[in-house]
Amino acid sequence: MTVFAPRSHGLLVAGPRTYAALTATALVFLLPFYYLVVAASRPMAEMAQSPPPLTPGPLLFSNVAKALDQQNIGLALVNSLVVAGVITLSTVLLCTLAGYAFAKLRFRGRGPLFALAVGTMMIPPSLGVVPLYSLMVALGLAGSLASVVLPSLVAAFGVFFMRQYLVQALPDELLDAAKVDGATALRTVWSVVLPIARPGMAVLGMLTFMTAWNDFFWPVIALDTTNPTVQVALAALGGGYVPDTGVIMAGTLVGTLPVVVVFLLLGRQIVGGIVAGAVKA
């Protein structure tokens, strides 16, 4: 984990003005979360008043219960958990293998292939939606969770991220030792590479889970509201057939909570991962 440790640095020491500016910014950044709780716990009539209420009200649980009845939010939560879970497992495993190959193995075409893999990060996946949609219809998968999972089983960012991690974290001596001991390639991956890659895999897993949970464009096209992910259900919730803002906000709260909880528990590591993944530039 040392790779992700923030470097200590010298000259600048925060004064009161720095604290004040940072605190003000943090408040602005966190205000929408607070207001989400306020709006989710108030009856609609109060949310339509001016000035709007500034403190949480008593209706949080009844609004959440109503939201769970609307737009399949309950099913959407389960679906999103399945989709994000499968994508995370697959992405972490496949990206670790590819990242290990690019970081530590010598083979013909390594440089160009890695450049190609990184280059694909520049292509926004949303541009291929038309053929992707016909493909899923042809495979009979339109509307199913598989149509959302399949295109995201692996990610160029993850390959890049695991390569950067393993270049530093995995000493060549260990691989040499495994070779001297006569370990097969598979054995080396299992007993040497994976244990050392684990911290990097954990960070990549969290980032992947967040991205998959929040993915919007393709799921909105591929799925409909009878079998939605959380984001598809939220889009429908905002689509106007639920006039009660308190219920809309309660649904939003329920759909956001899992990721925010993960983030609050592991935010430090996620921050470290984003910083480490960015240093390539």
Add this chain to the structure above:
Amino acid sequence: MTLTLSRPEPAVVNGRRARRSRLHAFEARSAPYVYIAPFFLLFAAFGLFPLIDTAWISLHRYRLGSSMSFIGLDNYAWLFTNPAFYNALLKTFTIGVLSTVPQLLLALGLAHLLNHRMRGRTFFRVAMLMPYATSVAAATLVFAQLFSRDAGLINWLLGVVGVNPVDWRNGSWAAQIAISSIIIWRWTGYNALIYLAGMQSISQDLYEAAALDGANAWQQFRHVTLPGLRPTILFTIVVSTIGASQVFGEPLIFGGGAAEGGALGQYQTLGLFLYQQGWQIGQLGRAAAVAWVMFLMIVVLVLVNSALARRRERAA
């Protein structure tokens, strides 16, 4: 050791060992390709093939649920004579500028603040990144409430300082500013962390030398931090410009789920236009033409950016 090697070995064991080491060598040689194959196969199937097929489909009349017929460049002719396309292009550009420029400037300032030795460093970093953890849909639903005309918190706050309520949903610039503010809120912290990482890789010696030369804090920022961050800044510009060309969820949900982007298309981006053509009107061929034009724009953008970067490197 020498003793062991020089001892004669039975021929059978020798042969088996040779076979096994050949197997080993083959396994070792092919292993890297086996490890990278899933990435490239999946990318070929769900990334590259759809991209190329998009170009092919864009040459067809292709309605949702029916078969394709070849019509050459008709979709492009339709696109380039369509005022709605130019409107979407313009709105993508203006929302892109309104969201990207303040976002990166704020991120730069924020990274500078975070680059101090302080208490509560982790708290501030996590707080800045919290918006990044929320989804486009959730963020937009909350902001739509904050920006509501009659009972929104923002209009109320504006009223407190004596500004008349703004119709954030129907005004053209107002709606674009509201949508941009959602993007700014979600991405500023993320970019600040990337700048922070870049700042921490700048050598302390440079700052000490500048301080010895009598440079004040601003001059140090201007002449040490900014030049050191140049590659990072270029990276974030490319990434956020590509992101800005794809804006979709914010205007969709801000407009209550309608792909028109406001009654007059005040905030219809190219992403929304593509979705409207493909899945609301059902003209998948036209949607593919929009996607392919967007792709070419991104290619040009990335090329221009890397050419600029290379020229600056040579000049430096």
